[in-house]
Amino acid sequence: MKHSYLFILLFAVILGACTSLDKKGTAQYQAGEYQLAINTFSRILEKDPDNLEANRIVAESYRLSNRVERAVPYYEKLVELDSTAENYYKKGIGLKSQGEYDRAKEAFSKAAEMTLNDSLELRSKRELANLEKLDNIQPYFPNHQLENYELLNSRGIDYAPIVSENFLYFTSSRGGGGIYQATGQSYTKLFRTRADGVNVDVQGIQPMPEFRNEEGLNQGAIAISPDGNTIVYARGNSTNRRDQPEVSLYASYFRGASFTEPVYMTLNEEPGYWNSTPAFSPDGKTLYFASNRPGGYGGIDLYKATVLANGDFGNVQNMGPEINTPGNEMFPRLETNGNFFFASDGHPGYGKLDLFVAEPNNNGYTVKNLGDNINTTADDFGIFFTNYPKEGFITSNREGGVGDDDIYYFKDMTPKPKVVNFLLNLITKEQKDDGSQEILPQTRVTMYDENNKLVGGDNTNQQGRVRFRLSPEQDYSIIASKSGYFTKSITFTTKGKMPDQSELIQDVTNITLDTTVVLDQLILEKAIVLENIYYDFDRAEIRPDAAQELNKLVKILKDNPNIRIELSSHTDSRGSEQYNEELSQRRAESAVEYIISQGIARERLVARGYGESQPIAPNENPDGSDNPEGRQMNRRTEFKVIELLED
Structure with missing residues (x-):
């Protein structure tokens, strides 16, 4: 009986203790x-x-x-x-x-x-x-690498860094100041230290001097206007019951020689609304912030307010459903190119808050996750670029940090592309009557890019050589000229010749290319045969295959605008002399008309039909039999320069 009483008594004590704890x-x-x-x-x-x-x-x-x-x-x-x-x-x-x-x-x-x-x-x-x-999800900045700023972070909370006028401002729980019972961490305050980009003076960290940090509440998420004259920050969670019941935005203005005491901002609207994470637009005319006020799309939404004539902020507008979700959006950051960065747990992401970018388009925004080289399953937020988009800071409470929320810096580690120099070795030669080619020294060579801009010019040396430096993936026109020779132009390209960067070993690689330009002597009244100019039987119309050959002559005329030529047509001895002469004249005129249609002035051309009167080979063998090879040679089209025009 005694043991039963003790058990009942003990149970009552435990029950009472649980009730008290509850x-x-x-x-x-x-x-x-x-x-x-x-x-x-x-x-x-x-x-x-x-x-x-x-x-x-x-x-x-x-x-x-x-x-x-x-x-x-x-x-x-x-x-x-x-x-x-x-x-x-x-x-x-x-x-x-x-x-x-x-x-x-x-x-x-x-x-x-x-x-x-x-x-x-x-x-x-x-x-x-x-x-x-x-x-x-694909990495938005695929070559950006994050590094924990270990010497900057404390064992507590460090977050939301920004840089203004070569000072880094951030929020931290270092330095004590009471315990915030919601998290068990110290209350946060605002600090600053000198910074050059992401290079921070970690020895010079001090409470921000513009105004005094208050005790017994959280201060954080600071924004500074581009001109440095307005500070907006979040303040709340006070232990004083007479204070504002929620986190609200406060502003301090530079007046005369110092900043004013922070004042409650009217854009907070109702005291019970949560308002935080402010950021100025690059021009300072808009303030972005996060709020849980009614009328949003769920959770915490992003809003914007414009600077009014009196310096206050008004015309508050929700950023809309493309950016805001039923989840939480906060820590906005607008860049000069219009890209809007923010943190969200409502868009497709890896866990808690992820960093996103909203790219403007004709219909609004396209929202993209920054990818797994920036985001983790933990909270990743508070992006700030010190040199957009190459370097800056974010905040994260991912595993492996120094404390709770830690400040990380990032840099674009895109490998510098290896340099490829294209060197063109060009040789000029002349065509001899016997078909051989010889070096042609002291020839003027000029080079034009695909926009017809002169990019180089020089004379070949005694070995007929000249070298040019070319750019990758470019088309070029090369013109070679020398007195007494037909000027000639050729095309050259480096497109498709660039090696794969992964195959390059050295930082600088020289690729040598070669080409040759062969010039023909320009001799007045010297006939030059145009090969493969054929006509249908008893016809003078230009066939497609003949047009291709005549295009070569068109190019010569364009390269040499100071020559006037005679284009002549010849036949073999079949048919009467009068018939052959008339047929050849029609063919020569037909060829001239085609050349004119390609942009050559009529006055530079003379059409002559010689019929069978100027054979260059026998039409018959000595025994009187037919000579097919000779007749083929006699059925020819020629041109010769008959005049050099004044420039």
Whole structure:
């Protein structure tokens, strides 16, 4: 009987202690003291692991203090004890933040199936759709590399760096100042130190001097106007009940020789709205910020306000559904090219907050995840470029950091392309009557690019050589000229000749190319046969194959605009002399008309038909038999220069 009494008494003591802890923890939770609530209800769970309310408050406390990844075991217990769609949804959010994508899909699917709430169903299906898109995300800055700024970060919270007038400003929990009971960390303050780009003076960190950091509240997420005269920052979570109940934006203005004491901004609207993460546009005329005010698209949305004539901010507008989602969007950053960077957990991402860019287009924006070389399953946010887009800072609480939120710097590590020089060795030669070629020295060679711009010119040396430096992937025209010779132009290209960068070993590679230009002597009245000019029997029309050969003569005439030529047509001895003469005249005139149609002036051309009167080979053999080879040679088209025109 005595032992029974003692057991009953002990049970009553334990029950009373649990009841007392429950009341205490509930009060802490309702006051937003989430870390204290976690500590209190964890003591209850040690004795009663299946306590529904204790699991719920611990899970929610982790979620509401932005540690949802640590809430997963408690949501798993909740769906075991109380299988609601809401619990499955929150479990899915926690699993997503851990990178457990397949398990997260199962949880979101379960939530979508179970719920009768249209909003929760849509949110669950959106999360499922976002997870399906992860494999399609490509790095936006593929060669950017992140590095933890270990010497800058503390063991606590460091986040949201910006650079203004060669100073780095950032938020940090270093230096004490009381404990923020929602997270168990010290309250945050604003600090600054000198910086040159991403190179920071880590020894000179001090509380920002423009105005005094206040005790017993969080100060952070600072923005400074481009002219340096306006500071906007977030301030809240005060322990003073007479203070504003939520995080709000405050502004300080440079007046005379110093900054004013920060003042509450009217764009906060209602005191109960959460407003934070401000950023100025590059021209200083617009202030972007995040808010949970009603009328948005869910969670925290991004807004913009314009600077009014009195220096205040107004005309607040929501950034719209292309940027804002049912999730949370914050930490905006507009660049001069119109690209709008921000952090979100509502667009397709890897876990918690990811960094995104909204590229402007004709219909609004195209939103892209920056990719897995920037983002992780943890919170990644607060991007600031010190040299867009090559270097800057972000904030992340990813694994492997120095403290909680850490500042990281990034640089574009794109390998410098290896240099390829194209060198053209050109040789000039002359064509001899016997078909051989000889070096032609002291020939003028000029080179033009594909825009007909002169890019080089020189005379060949005694060996007929000259060298030019060419650019990759370019077309060129080369003109060679020498007194007493036909000027000649050729084309040359480096397109398709560039080697693959991965195959190059040295930083500078010289590729030598060769070409030859052969010139013909220009002798007045010397006949030059045009090969392969054929006509149909008893016809004078230019056939396509003949046109191709005549085009070569057209090119000679264009290269040599100071010559006047006679184009002559000849026949063999078949047919009467009069017939052959008339036929050859028609053929010569037909050839001349074709050449004129290609842009050559009529006065530079003379058409002559010689018939059979100027054979260059016998039409018959000595025995009187037919000589087919000789007749073929006599059926020819020739041209000769008959005059050199004045320039």
